[in-house]
Amino acid sequence: MQKRQGELSTPAPAPTTAHPRRARTVGVGRAHAKTILVGEHAVVYGAPALALPVPQLAVTASAGWSAKALGEEGEVTLTMTGSPSRPVATQASDGLRLLTREFRTTHDIAEDLHLDVVLDCAIPPGRGLGSSAACARAVVLALADLFDREIGEQAVFDLVQSAENVAHGRASGVDATAVGAPGPLLFQQGRAQELPIGCEGLFIIADSGEVGRTKDAVALLRDRFGQQAGAREDFLARAGELTGAARRALAATRPEDLGPHLSAYHQLLRTAGLSTARIDTLVRAALDAGSLGAKITGGGLGGCMIALTRSDQAGAVTRRLHEAGAVQTWVLPLTTRA
Known part of the structure; x- marks a missing residue:
């Protein structure tokens, strides 16, 4: 399909193999905040919105794996750095666990591995700056890095969007796109164009x-x-x-x-x-x-x-x-x- 003029490119994800390639013991992924200039709420109904990246507010995810202990429950442990008063919010953590499950299913990650993810996030949550989407994107990229997977932007978007739908209900997709955008963008109905x-x-x-x-x-x-x-x-x-x-x-x-x-x-x-x-x-x-x-x-x-x-x-x-x-x-x- 021909790319529209000015549209952000979305390379197709590369094929993966059936078994994890454990090339690293730690994978790292990063994303940044965003701000909506105009178009809030209308974008949920298909109208355009203008968004700006906020690169000085960033999140880094570090992911590691270990053999699952006998009787151990759960597939992933999520930890937020900082004070004990800053836990990963329940809805956000539910979304991150969902995208982690989807990632391991899509990329054939062995079920006997337990994942440990640490989030170092400078984006204050609940402020309209895309904290949940940025954390989700950073986690996806950290997992891809950990397991040496090539993953295209569309696949990243789909995983982040699945987490956003858990956190916010019907998410427009603008946050999932803007937290990885290199510059200002126009977003409408799932498509982003450079602004x-x-x-x-x-x-x-x-x-x-x-x-x-x-x-x-x-x-x-x-x-x-x-x-x-x-x-x-x-x-x-x-x-x-x-x-x-x-x-x-x-x-x-x-x-x-x-x-x-x-x-x-x-x-x-x-x-x-x-x-x-x-x-x-x-x-x-x-x-x-x-x-x-x-x-x-x-x-x-x-x-x-x-x-x-x-x-x-x-x-x-x-x-x-x-x-x-x-x-x-x-x-x-x-x-x-x-």
């Missing part, structure tokens, strides 16, 4: 400290659509309009044209009941400090917000966000990309 960038600036991501609940947010919006005639159509039409406008603004040379589309999308999500008082406070603080636009990012009901600023505003905006209650912030450069 040309013609303007420069800085995005500041601020953590509200509230744990977002993507699964609950998706259910809340779905219920709202079911209760109000035409609500789904109106939401998707407005979301598509703003996403298209944001895409054109990104390709142009004026970041000030992009900012209002971000703020308008925040209002769309806020009207749908997906923001919180703390997120709204951070959005107002960013705008008052001179940001060109600001919005919630991710599923909502907590999590993070993102603000677009000029480079000479970044310090003032960051200070104002912390004064308004942000528990941590990160700077993400917006640079031209053909």
Whole structure:
């Protein structure tokens, strides 16, 4: 099948042999965070979304194997580094165990092996930054490295998506794609395209400290659509309009044209009941400090917000966000990309 212009290539997975090739005692895999610029929730219904990788927030998975002890139950042990208060969330761990089982079935990994996976994750969970998808991708790549398997991007995506569906319900696939993307992308209905960038600036991501609940947010919006005639159509039409406008603004040379589309999308999500008082406070603080636009990012009901600023505003905006209650912030450069 011919690849569409600008579409990210998806090489087919290489064939595997029937028996594990134990070339390594430890396999390593890595992935990074992502942020949704515009298109949250609408992307679940087939509308486009714009996503940016956040490479400074990363996860590394280390996988090893050992002979299963007599009477030992379970196929994999998952451990998260850091303090004891940061266990792997139940839904996330269920998804990781599922993809591990699928990996071993697909690649004929012997059943008498017990897998030990350690996750070193700098991506705060429940913040709309793709923590669960990034962990899943890192685990898949670590297993492929451990057992010396060549695995194509489509196979990686399918495994990550299976874990995401456990963690979040009906996952759009944008997180599973964006946590491995080398640059900004347009995602729609399972397809990703590189996103040309013609303007420069800085995005500041601020953590509200509230744990977002993507699964609950998706259910809340779905219920709202079911209760109000035409609500789904109106939401998707407005979301598509703003996403298209944001895409054109990104390709142009004026970041000030992009900012209002971000703020308008925040209002769309806020009207749908997906923001919180703390997120709204951070959005107002960013705008008052001179940001060109600001919005919630991710599923909502907590999590993070993102603000677009000029480079000479970044310090003032960051200070104002912390004064308004942000528990941590990160700077993400917006640079031209053909």
